[in-house]
Amino acid sequence: PxxxxxxxxxxxxxxxxxxxxxxxxxxxxxxxxxxxxxxxxxxxxxxxxxxxxxxxxxxxxxxxxxxxxxxxxxxxxxxxxxxxxxxxxxxxxxxxxxxxxxxxxxxxxxxxxxxxxxxxxxxxxxxxxxxxxxxxxxxxxxxxQGHVRWMRPEYQAPDAVQTEADLVEHPDVVVEVAETTQRPNWPKSMPDQVNAVRNLLVIGPQSTDTLSAHFKRKPAKSVEQVLAALEVLGQAQQEAGRWHLV
Incomplete structure (x- = not known):
């Protein structure tokens, strides 16, 4: 180890x-x-x-x-x-x-x-x-849910101003798979990762690979972890290989 x-x-x-x-x-x-x-x-x-x-x-x-x-x-x-x-x-x-x-x-x-x-x-x-x-x-x-228990918030998250993430669906959000050079980086914090995945799922059901392809370096494992957490919370589920919001 x-x-x-x-x-x-x-x-x-x-x-x-x-x-x-x-x-x-x-x-x-x-x-x-x-x-x-x-x-x-x-x-x-x-x-x-x-x-x-x-x-x-x-x-x-x-x-x-x-x-x-x-x-x-x-x-x-x-x-x-x-x-x-x-x-x-x-x-x-x-x-x-x-x-x-x-x-x-x-x-x-x-x-x-x-x-x-x-x-x-x-x-x-x-x-x-x-x-x-x-x-x-x-x-x-x-x-x-957006509640992060920082050990040293002044060092780890100096710009954080909220403890509850906004997990409300936004139907007007439109996200397309861009060219590789235009794809955003995978967010660093869990609340931002959750919001990113949820915003993509608002568009409609997508596979893990498709969701990963929206970001640079296709962070499939990290996307899977977010999807698993959303599933545990009853906010997303998988059918026929594609994920959708519940």
Missing amino acids: RYNKTRCFETFPFPNLTAAQAEHIRDLAERLDAHRKRQQDEHPNLTLTGMYNALEKLRSGEALNDKERTIHAQGLVTILQELHDAIDRAVFEAYGWSDLANVLVGRPGATTPLPNKTAEQAVAEEELLTRLAALNAQRVAEEV
Whole structure:
């Protein structure tokens, strides 16, 4: 697997924080960052990899070897553990999932494969992933309606002035497939993508390929995602290979 910010970060369903929760998590994160930097400044040979390998051993209950005991002492790894556990509990609380925090905080392996996880931990991790997937689907539906929960709106969407997209049909909109050099770019935001597809469907039923052909580089996969979201919301459906508004 390879990290991709578009798939992994931009689509991740972060919690809808209150101001107090955001401040609390920010404070804990800054304390964590300061702790790691301070210990590394004091011990130039100390690495984050070494610190976190020692932390994982602490969580699993394994004995530390001589090198790891030195890392533990230099990195004050017990404090590192306490800060991470506090952050995890604060984030679970922000999601409203403190029931899972009681089972998962401080456990080894996180959600990665580990052969000797307890059944309780494995079940809780599966529940966590299920809830995140459900929340992601909910956020997709919200964004189709024009409600985007920006993490940093002043940076991500400085020109955004509305939170609800206008999803009313516009029968007078006429869109033709232009020459390649005249086709518009595929919109970047979900609300704009939805409006673009809906405006095209107002003309009449069209296939995914035809809809994609209205834009440069024919973004078929992105068009399919918008159509799927509209279908889930009961606003579009496919018949005989062509999509139309409901």
